[in-house]
Amino acid sequence: MKVIETRNLSKIYNPDKVPVHALNGVNLAIERGEFTAIVGPSGSGKTTLLNIIGGLDNPTSGSVVVEGTEIAKLEGNALINFRLHNIGFVFQAYNLIPVLTAKENVEFVMLLQTRPKGEREARVIALLEAVGLSDKTDKRPSELSGGQQQRVAVARALASKPKFVLADEPTANLDSISAENLLDIMLKLNQEENMTFIFSTHDARVIRRARRVVTLEDGRIKKDLVQNEVSINF
Amino acid sequence: MWMLLKIAWRNIWRNPTRSLVVMFSLAIGVWATVFILAISDSLHAESLREGIEYKYGHVQLHSRAYKKRQELGNTVPDAPELLISIQEAPEVEAATARLLTAGMIASAGYSSNVQIRGVMPAEEEATTLLKTRLTDGEYLDVDRRNPIIIGEKLMEKLKTGVGKKVVLTFENTASELVSTSFRIAGTFTATQVRDEETMVFVRKEGLSRLAGIPGEANELVAKLKDPRKLDTFVSQLKGRLAGQEIVVEDWEQAAPDMAMVSDMIFQTDVIVTIIVLLALAFGIVNTMLMAVLERFKELGILMAVGMNKLRVFAMIVFETTLLSLAGAVGGMAFGFLTVLLANYTGVNLSLFSEGLSGWGFKEVIHPELEARVYLIITIAVIITAVLASFYPAIRALALNPSEAIRKEI
Numbered sequence: 168m169k170v171i172e173t174r175n176l177s178k179i180y181n182p183d184k185v186p187v188h189a190l191n192g193v194n195l196a197i198e199r200g201e202f203t204a205i206v207g208p209s210g211s212g213k214t215t216l217l218n219i220i221g222g223l224d225n226p227t228s229g230s231v232v233v234e235g236t237e238i239a240k241l242e243g244n245a246l247i248n249f250r251l252h253n254i255g256f257v258f259q260a261y262n263l264i265p266v267l268t269a270k271e272n273v274e275f276v277m278l279l280q281t282r283p284k285g286e287r288e289a290r291v292i293a294l295l296e297a298v299g300l301s302d303k304t305d306k307r308p309s310e311l312s313g314g315q316q317q318r319v320a321v322a323r324a325l326a327s328k329p330k331f332v333l334a335d336e337p338t339a340n341l342d343s344i345s346a347e348n349l350l351d352i353m354l355k356l357n358q359e360e361n362m363t364f365i366f367s368t369h370d371a372r373v374i375r376r377a378r379r380v381v382t383l384e385d386g387r388i389k390k391d392l393v394q395n396e397v398s399i400n401f
Numbered sequence: 402m403w404m405l406l407k408i409a410w411r412n413i414w415r416n417p418t419r420s421l422v423v424m425f426s427l428a429i430g431v432w433a434t435v436f437i438l439a440i441s442d443s444l445h446a447e448s449l450r451e452g453i454e455y456k457y458g459h460v461q462l463h464s465r466a467y468k469k470r471q472e473l474g475n476t477v478p479d480a481p482e483l484l485i486s487i488q489e490a491p492e493v494e495a496a497t498a499r500l501l502t503a504g505m506i507a508s509a510g511y512s513s514n515v516q517i518r519g520v521m522p523a524e525e526e527a528t529t530l531l532k533t534r535l536t537d538g539e540y541l542d543v544d545r546r547n548p549i550i551i552g553e554k555l556m557e558k559l560k561t562g563v564g565k566k567v568v569l570t571f572e573n574t575a576s577e578l579v580s581t582s583f584r585i586a587g588t589f590t591a592t593q594v595r596d597e598e599t600m601v602f603v604r605k606e607g608l609s610r611l612a613g614i615p616g617e618a619n620e621l622v623a624k625l626k627d628p629r630k631l632d633t634f635v636s637q638l639k640g641r642l643a644g645q646e647i648v649v650e651d652w653e654q655a656a657p658d659m660a661m662v663s664d665m666i667f668q669t670d671v672i673v674t675i676i677v678l679l680a681l682a683f684g685i686v687n688t689m690l691m692a693v694l695e696r697f698k699e700l701g702i703l704m705a706v707g708m709n710k711l712r713v714f715a716m717i718v719f720e721t722t723l724l725s726l727a728g729a730v731g732g733m734a735f736g737f738l739t740v741l742l743a744n745y746t747g748v749n750l751s752l753f754s755e756g757l758s759g760w761g762f763k764e765v766i767h768p769e770l771e772a773r774v775y776l777i778i779t780i781a782v783i784i785t786a787v788l789a790s791f792y793p794a795i796r797a798l799a800l801n802p803s804e805a806i807r808k809e810i
Binding site: 218221223224243244247248250251252256258262264265266267271274275276278279280323327 | 404407408411412415698699702703704705706707708709710711712802803
């Protein structure tokens with residue numbers, strides 16, 4: 168079942184001055200439960216693609232359909248609300264709310280969803296346990312290592328029970344052990360909860376563990392490989 | 402809501418130095434406003450009390466002719482009967498009648514223009530503070546012929562003293578000059594210097610006889626039990642005396658200079674408060690704008706993960722309001738304690754006493770501020786804080802999450 172489908176997606180920055188073609192007619196379909204890496208050199212359009220899929224940016228042309236909803240047609244609070252209930256985000260720089268503890272950061276999106284207290288508390292405990300941070304619940308981001316912060320970010324992304332998680336270079340700021348740990352956790356959640364992950368990365372270790380690798384170059388899909396082809400090509 | 406408040410409060414303490422500077426400046430602003438208003442209100446209240454209790458009373462009655470020309474013969478029709486009926490009114494604490502005229506006072510070597518105020522000693526004592534202002538000698542109820550009370554300043558000017566004789570000269574109703582000797586029974590002091598120099602008090606009974614209009618009065622003054630019933634009483638009295646040649650006025654109409662000072666002080670209070678609040682508002686806007694611009698990326702993340710614009714707006718407003726309230730509450734508490742202390746010790750304004758006394762103010766005042774003024778200041782600070790938060794909050798709403806996330810700061 169398709170969770171995301173992009174149709175002839177294009178994005179041009181500065182169309183009136185010096186146009187930069189970040190995406191050139193990208194057609195991509197993501198099925199439920201995929202663990203997909205978007206790879207490519209800097210400036211190939213990875214972040215732009217993720218931003219447009221996540222409804223953080225609008226395409227110049229083409230469309231993104233998430234389970235039947237064309238998100239470019241949503242505006243303002245409707246779009247924010249759509250993101251809240253359908254998409255989980257993991258950012259390269261973790262981007263947790265610095266004044267909230269790990270537990271409060273994970274709970275935050277559920278509060279925005281106005282979920283009942285009992286459900287929130289149970290899910291926060293379960294998610295922090297799943298990312299191996301059940302002993303750090305009351306620590307603020309500044310008291311956690313980069314790897315731990317990114318694991319909290321993964322727990323936060325999953326807290327809202329999204330249809331998929333978008334992760335923009337999630338291991339870029341992590342050492343190799345933390346990166347491996349994070350990948351283990353993401354893969355476990357992918358397998359156990361059938362959660363769809365789409366992430367951009369340069370990291371060869373991450374690419375090797377992806378089930379599907381989509382390579383972008385100059386805003387176009389150059390290669391689209393599945394798991395058994397990955398090890399041969401990367 | 403609770404989470405937004407929690408985030409807002411914790412955000413305040415992310416940069417404790419900056420927040421404390423803002424809180425401190427807010428506290429100083431509120432404290433200064435409270436103290437200035439307490440001083441000015443107390444001066445105002447004191448001036449009003451002085452004017453009303455010492456000279457004007459709450460209500461004054463004159464003949465229409467007297468209001469046009471303040472001449473001795475323009476008396477209130479049937480003054481003795483009218484005075485009794487006013488004294489018997491349930492709202493009235495005391496009332497008195499006066500006979501007023503301009504004249505000249507002369508001692509052995511000096512003379513001066515004065516307003517001669519013929520008063521009924523017992524009734525005047527019950528209605529005004531004249532007797533309490535005696536600084537030397539005796540009151541007009543002394544068992545002696547033609548006693549007179551003069552101000553201390555006038556006594557110095559005439560180079561005379563208590564027990565000595567002075568001559569009063571004035572024009573009677575037949576336009577003849579009348580000169581009679583009076584003996585100084587006592588001296589009085591007044592908060593207004595010009596009153597001490599220009600007013601003399603004699604018995605109305607003797608003055609009216611000398612003027613050729615025995616028993617008459619050209620001014621009736623009433624003091625009410627409850628000044629809050631002034632408007633009702635004045636309108637009732639006007640209704641009762643409708644069609645007669647009598648003008649009924651409350652103290653504001655009878656003493657427009659006092660009313661003007663009262664208005665001026667109120668306007669000054671408002672202007673001072675507005676200036677302080679404006680200064681606070683700019684400080685708040687500056688700080689919060691800086692806080693918002695610094696957190697552009699974070700606000701973008703909040704919007705990306707699903708925080709809608711209303712919540713982002715509310716969070717900034719909460720943060721600003723909490724920051725302002727913390728400073729305002731501190732300033733209010735400090736202001737309250739300062740006013741309490743100043744009320745106990747008194748504030749000596751002797752440096753400005755010459756100017757102040759001209760307006761009827763005392764040298765040492767004991768400031769106090771009504772509870773409702775504290776409430777008004779609190780509400781004004783909250784409104785200012787909320788309004789000041791709008792601009793930074795609107796700037797926050799204008800951000801694009803994807804651009805904000807890309808920002809490096």
